[in-house]
Amino acid sequence: MRLILVRHPQPDIVPGLCYGRTDVAASAAALSLVTAKLREAGLPGALPVYASPLTRCAVAAGALGAPVKLDARLAEMDFGTWEMRSWEDIPRTEVDAWAADLLHYRPGGGENVLEVARRVAAFRDELRASSLPAALLICHAGTIRLLCSLHAGGGLEQAALRAASSAHRIAYGEVIELKD
Numbered sequence: 001m002r003l004i005l006v007r008h009p010q011p012d013i014v015p016g017l018c019y020g021r022t023d024v025a026a027s028a029a030a031l032s033l034v035t036a037k038l039r040e041a042g043l044p045g046a047l048p049v050y051a052s053p054l055t056r057c058a059v060a061a062g063a064l065g066a067p068v069k070l071d072a073r074l075a076e077m078d079f080g081t082w083e084m085r086s087w088e089d090i091p092r093t094e095v096d097a098w099a100a101d102l103l104h105y106r107p108g109g110g111e112n113v114l115e116v117a118r119r120v121a122a123f124r125d126e127l128r129a130s131s132l133p134a135a136l137l138i139c140h141a142g143t144i145r146l147l148c149s150l151h152a153g154g155g156l157e158q159a160a161l162r163a164a165s166s167a168h169r170i171a172y173g174e175v176i177e178l179k180d
Helices: 028-040 055-062 091-100 113-129 141-152 158-167
Strands: 002-005 049-051 069-070 133-141 175-179
Touching: 002 141, 028 055, 049 055, 055 069, 055 133, 113 141, 113 158, 133 141, 141 158, 141 175
Parallel strands: 002 133, 049 069, 049 133
Antiparallel strands: 002 175
8 A cells, every 4th residue: 555644734833832632723824835735746636535633634635625534543642731832841850751651651641652553553454454555644743653653564562662762853744655
């Protein structure tokens, strides 16, 4: 299966906020840039389109003019009480506790990385079982890192840990292609 992964356009919020599962919209300018880039690349073409139901993804997917299947398993991690707080305002002891147990710690009381990995893997497995040759997914950096790590192989915990410990270098609107 061929997966084309697209990170949502830049959200319309101040930089430096933890916004994971918070439903923030993309800026209009960023949305226009990303949709134009995808159309220039011929996307989605005949590909089925799946997206996180969070507005920054769902609106970008809908702007492509193709039918979109929203799936909550593609949503970003829930950071609980850390959501919409400046990363600088989150106590260092909490960030350190997360770094010490990337798989099981619940940042802000939200989800842990292993839970996110389970739902993302369930989506991927269901999609692969559908026998579709390819699909376009518009989702989040965390979701994309997990999909890439699952694609690289190994067990679920190994993939989740690899994704959680990888540097976050996926740009807004970036397109990443995975092929089986």
